[in-house]
Amino acid sequence: MHPIIEVQDLTKEFRTFRRREGVWGALQNLFVRERITIRAVDRVSFSIQPGEIVGYIGANGAGKSTTVKMLTGILVPTSGRIVASGYVPYRDRRHYTKHIGVVFGQRTQLWWDIAVVESFKLLKEIYEVSDADYRERLGVFSEILGLKNYFNTPVRKLSLGERMRCDLAASLLHNPPLLFLDEPTIGLDVVAKDRIREFLKEVNRLERTTVLLTTHDLSDIEELCKRIIIIDRGKVLFDGDLREMKARLAKYNQVKFFLKDRSQVAALARITTNGISCERLDDLTYLMRFDREHYSNADIIRNIVTTLEVSDILVEEEPIEDIVKRIYLSGEVA
Amino acid sequence: MKRHLRLFALYFAQYAKVRLAYKADFIIAFLSSMAATVLGFGFVLVLFTKIPKLQDWSFYEILFLYGFSLIPLGFFNVVSWNLYQFGDLYIIQGRFDRILLRPVNTLFQVLFEKFRLESLQEVVTGTFVVAVAASKLHVPWPVSNYFWFILMVASGALIYLAVFLMLTAVSFWFEDRVGIVPPVFNMLTFGRYPLTIYNVFIQFMLSWIIPFGFASFYPTTHFLGRTSFNTYFYLVPVVATSFFMLALFVWGRGVGNYSSTGS
Numbered sequence A: 001m002h003p004i005i006e007v008q009d010l011t012k013e014f015r016t017f018r019r020r021e022g023v024w025g026a027l028q029n030l031f032v033r034e035r036i037t038i039r040a041v042d043r044v045s046f047s048i049q050p051g052e053i054v055g056y057i058g059a060n061g062a063g064k065s066t067t068v069k070m071l072t073g074i075l076v077p078t079s080g081r082i083v084a085s086g087y088v089p090y091r092d093r094r095h096y097t098k099h100i101g102v103v104f105g106q107r108t109q110l111w112w113d114i115a116v117v118e119s120f121k122l123l124k125e126i127y128e129v130s131d132a133d134y135r136e137r138l139g140v141f142s143e144i145l146g147l148k149n150y151f152n153t154p155v156r157k158l159s160l161g162e163r164m165r166c167d168l169a170a171s172l173l174h175n176p177p178l179l180f181l182d183e184p185t186i187g188l189d190v191v192a193k194d195r196i197r198e199f200l201k202e203v204n205r206l207e208r209t210t211v212l213l214t215t216h217d218l219s220d221i222e223e224l225c226k227r228i229i230i231i232d233r234g235k236v237l238f239d240g241d242l243r244e245m246k247a248r249l250a251k252y253n254q255v256k257f258f259l260k261d262r263s264q265v266a267a268l269a270r271i272t273t274n275g276i277s278c279e280r281l282d283d284l285t286y287l288m289r290f291d292r293e294h295y296s297n298a299d300i301i302r303n304i305v306t307t308l309e310v311s312d313i314l315v316e317e318e319p320i321e322d323i324v325k326r327i328y329l330s331g332e333v334a
Numbered sequence B: 001m002k003r004h005l006r007l008f009a010l011y012f013a014q015y016a017k018v019r020l021a022y023k024a025d026f027i028i029a030f031l032s033s034m035a036a037t038v039l040g041f042g043f044v045l046v047l048f049t050k051i052p053k054l055q056d057w058s059f060y061e062i063l064f065l066y067g068f069s070l071i072p073l074g075f076f077n078v079v080s081w082n083l084y085q086f087g088d089l090y091i092i093q094g095r096f097d098r099i100l101l102r103p104v105n106t107l108f109q110v111l112f113e114k115f116r117l118e119s120l121q122e123v124v125t126g127t128f129v130v131a132v133a134a135s136k137l138h139v140p141w142p143v144s145n146y147f148w149f150i151l152m153v154a155s156g157a158l159i160y161l162a163v164f165l166m167l168t169a170v171s172f173w174f175e176d177r178v179g180i181v182p183p184v185f186n187m188l189t190f191g192r193y194p195l196t197i198y199n200v201f202i203q204f205m206l207s208w209i210i211p212f213g214f215a216s217f218y219p220t221t222h223f224l225g226r227t228s229f230n231t232y233f234y235l236v237p238v239v240a241t242s243f244f245m246l247a248l249f250v251w252g253r254g255v256g257n258y259s260s261t262g263s
Helices: A022-031 A064-071 A093-099 A116-126 A131-145 A160-172 A190-207 A218-224 A242-249 A262-270 A297-307 A320-330 B002-021 B023-050 B059-079 B086-092 B096-100 B106-112 B117-137 B144-172 B181-192 B200-209 B217-223 B227-261
Strands: A005-018 A034-048 A053-057 A079-084 A100-104 A178-182 A210-215 A227-232 A235-241 A252-259 A276-280 A285-291 A310-317
Touching: A005 A064, A034 A064, A034 A227, A034 A235, A053 A064, A053 A218, A064 A079, A064 A178, A064 A210, A093 A100, A100 A160, A116 A131, A116 A160, A116 B002, A131 A160, A131 A190, A160 A190, A190 A210, A190 A218, A210 A218, A218 A320, A227 A242, A227 A320, A235 A242, A242 A320, A252 A262, A252 A297, A285 A297, A297 A310, B002 B023, B002 B106, B002 B117, B023 B059, B023 B117, B059 B117, B059 B144, B059 B181, B059 B217, B086 B096, B086 B144, B096 B106, B096 B227, B106 B227, B144 B181, B144 B217, B144 B227, B181 B200, B217 B227
Parallel strands: A053 A210, A053 A227, A100 A178, A178 A210
Antiparallel strands: A005 A034, A005 A079, A227 A235, A252 A285, A252 A310, A276 A285
């Protein structure tokens, strides 16, 4: 199949000036400015097939937003190539934007002062959506996202969660084949997050919409994405299947267990030997991490139940947060 | 083009609806705009109690000039709201990203996302004053003058737009607020009096650098039957179009710079 997004050696450099501090520094800044170049995105390449949901993750300042801004045509790359939906985004901006939907979690795309439904009507005209399509899509969206109750509320009076749902609906009114989401669940409560994830899955299933999302919240990724791309300091560290990454890079498994009573605490020292660490979560709950290569789950559980009196045991894989954190820290994929 | 006209009507209707929903706010804005206009005319009245003529311009001639200058300015003021806040709202707060994400011309979106409805008052007042002054002066008014009048008003508005668009576009390069807009804005008032009362330097500047003279003074001289600046009168649409084209060019370069620096 033909990829819907193709990115090759994408690079973005920003030129800025080093700012000196203090009054004397400010005066110096006026006359002598020292140029510095920052490479925010460094020879990034990937391609995405139609219908994929891809998580694009990285720490703050890793280059996620800069990449999304280039993919959406807001920024012109310093070098490299992008073809998305058959367009070069920054060059064919006005045609290209008809084929994409964009949501920035931090900033609304809607008009601040006017009612939600009026914003939708304006967007309908801007994107030249037919009356029938408009009615149908709005019906579907408002049902899944529960928008009906605040159709007539001005955007500025909406809560963050409500606003996010409206932004999502707005970005899909013209049924774009490509959807970019930059931190779509930032600052939302669990229920709101859940609703948005369900909606995205539904849209992806029904319309085969390709989705690229950046996020800090790795539970988004686990819920939505089969594939992730990890970037750090502008470079791609990992690109591939999420489950494969876990299998390859997870070092630890963890066991959470609940002690029967406090008398058991003293016995804990006996089971934390080589390659096993034990962390106290609260009075009676402990979390034990162990190296997957040296111990099997069965070994550990047997060890625990023979030495301690426990009321419950829970075995988990290493959380994806921890894997990703390790990747960020080491700056490479082992 | 047709699509943009329809979008304009929609944007305008939307904004008017919001604006009129807050009645008190709108009425206060309207009254203060009106007060500013009345004060301006009040100054001319006071001035002419002290002097019989300004150079060789009579009271009603000055009134005509002053009234005429308000008409294109009023139209410009209706759409210029976002230009004043452009650096802050669009560049520093980053709203320009959203503008770039829509399949509509960037300038169209910036100009027509907000309107200053109350400034239509200036158009009405200006027209009224011009009509009164013209009848007192018994200015000959052939039918073709209606055509010229509309063309001059449109050109004037275009000149104001061009000048402030260029100044606004500077924000694409210099994020920090640039302090050149207020002084230039104050120069608008220079165009309300005969250009000939100023020294040569200012005359030149108001004609060829910041061509406010072409927006009010040169059209007026022709309508009042003063023939000394006739050539300038016919140049008005040319000057307006050229400055506007230049402004569009600068704006386009600015947009390009924005998307390559991401400020």
